[in-house]
Amino acid sequence: MSAPHRHPTWSPGSARPRRIARVGARLLVTAVAALAVLFFSPTAAQADDCSVQEWHENWRQCVDALPDEPETSCKTPPVPASPDSGMAGWFAQEPQSPPDGYELSPQAKGAYSHYGYAGYDMPLYDLGCVGNVVPDSESAGNSLANLEFTLATGIIGASNGLRHAAWEPGGLWGWADTFVKNATEAIYEQVFTVFGALTVALVGLYLIWRSRQADMSMAVTTAGWAVLVLVVVTAVARWPVESANFADEGLTASLSVVQDAVGPPTQEGCEDAYGMTEAEQRAAWDGGACLDLRSPATRASDMATGEILYNNWIRSVLGQSEEVVYETDADGDVLTDDQGRPVVADGNTAYKYGPALYDATAFTWAEIQDARASPSDRQMLVEQKQNQWRKVAAAIEREDPEAYQNLTGANGWDRAGTGLLAILSALFFALFDLTTSILIILGFLLIRWAVIALPLIGTIAILRPASGGFKRLVSAVVAAVINVIVFGVAAAVYLYAVSQILAADLPGWLQVLLIALIGVAAWMLLRPYRRLGSLRGGSSIAEAAFGRRRSAAGPNDRSTASERPEKYRVETGKEEPVPVRSESREPLTAQSRGDASDNAAAGLPPRPAPATPPAGKAKAGYAIYRPSGSGSGASAGDRPMVTVRRPD
Structure with missing residues (x-):
C-alpha cells in the first residue's frame, strides 16, 4: 500500500527569500544594461556631446555619432538633387574650386557656392503608407508649395546668372572674339579700303573748291578731321579684339573696385583670395590662413540664395526660422572665439539641425562630380544621404515633436504660405538686380557692335559735313561706358542694402517690403542715366530705352519754333524768327498820349508825334522792346516800348 501524496504546506516566511532574489536579479540586469549602454555605446554619448554651434557649423561628426535608424517602407527619405537641376539649373555655374589637396574653410562656403540650387523642394516623410498614395488637402498644399519654390528658385537663378555674366564679362564674351575680329576685318577690307579712298578724294576736291x-582755319579743320577718322578706324580695325577687351578690362577693374568696397563682403575672419594665383593660394593655406575664393558675383549669389531660398525652405520644412542666442559678457557685448565668430549659447531646432537636414537633400558640386564619374559611387552617396536624413529626422522627433510634424508634411498649406513669401521675396529682389545686369550686358554688347560698325560709318565720316553718324557712334559708346559704371555701382550698393535688411531683426513681410521700396527708389534716382544711345536721360522707359519722345507739346518740348505753340516757346541760343502779331491799333494822338500841359506839369517834355510815311514808302528805323511774361494771348510776349524811325 503506497503512502498518500502530501501537498506542500504554504508558509509566509518561505516565499520572502524568493521574492527578494527576483527583485535583486532584475536590479542586477538593469545595472548591467545601463553599464553596457554607458560603456559600450559611445555613439549616443558622442552625439549628446555636440553643442548647438557644432551641429550648425560642423555637423558631419555629430551625424556620424547618431545611431542608425531602421529602413521602413513608410518612411522613405528624399532622393538628393544635383546643384544644377531644375529650371534654375539653366543659370547655374560652378564656382572656382581650391587647388588639389586643399579644402575651403567651412565659414568660407555659401549656399550657392556649395550646393547650387539643389534640394529646394518639399519632402513628405512618415505620413503613413496611405498618406503617400491617396491625395488629400495636405498633399495639395505640398504640391502648391513645390510649385512656388520652383518658381522662386528659377527667379533667383536667373538673377544670379545674369549678375555673373554682367560682373564677369570675360566668360560671357569669349565666343564673340572671333566674330568681332572676322566681321571688323571684312568690313575694313571690303568697304573702308575701297570706298574710303573715294571719300578722301572727295575731301581733296572739297578743299580745292573752298x-x-x-x-x-576751315581747311585745317576739314583735313584734321579726315586724318583723325582715318587713324581711329585703322587702329580699331587693326586690333578689333584687343580694343573690345581693353574696354572690358577697364570697366571690369572699375566694377571690381566698387564691388570690393560696397558689395557683399567676404566671410568674417577670412582673407579675400579672389584673383590670387594658385601658388599664392597654396602659400596662404600652408600658413594657416582662411581663404575666401569667391568672386564678388558669387558672394552676392550666396547671399541671395541663402537669405531668400534656404531661409524660406527651412521655415517651410520645420515650421520655424533659425533663431540663435549668443553668449554675452557683463556689459552685454557678444563674446567671440579666436576666429572672431560669435559664441553660440543656444539655438532652436532649425538652427541646430537645419544645415544637416538640408545637406541630406542636396549634392555638393564636388559630390556630383564624383557621382557622375561613377554610377556605383552615386548610389553609395544616395544611400549615405538618405541614412543621414533618417538619423536627423529621428533626432528632431525626439527633441521637437512639433517641428517633426512639419517635417512629415502634415501642414501642407503652411508650406504653401511660406512658398508664396519666397516668390514675393525673390521677385522684388530680382526686379532691380535683373535690370542693372541687363543694362550692363547691353553696355558691353554696344561696345562690340561699335567696333564692328566703326569702319562702315568711318567711310562716310571722313567727310566732315557727313560726320553725324560717327559722332553719334562715339556718343553711344561713351554713354554705354557711363551706364556700365553707374549701374555696376548701383547694383553693388543695392545688394549691400539687401544683405543688411535680411540680416536685421525685422519681420519677414517688412523685409520684403523694404527690398521692394529700395529697388523702386534706386530706379527713380538713376532715371537720368537710362538713355542707352546718348548721354541724355529719359523721362519714361520707352524714351530711355528707344529714344522716343512725347508727341504732345509741352514746356520742355524741343520741337522747332514753327511747330511749337507760342505760349510754350522758350528762349534758346539760336535765333528764331519772332512771330508778328497783327493787331489793329489806333495811331497815337494827343488824347491817347495825354495832354501836353499834363506832361509839362509833371516836368516831362512833350512826346514827339510819329511821322506818318507816305503811301508806298517804308521808313527805316529801330525799336526797343520791353520783355513781359504777363498776360495771355495777344497781350503776352515782348511789347514795343519806344519806336524810332529815321526821318526823311
Missing part, C-alpha cells in the same frame, strides 16, 4: 574763300 580754297576760293581763303579760309585757312
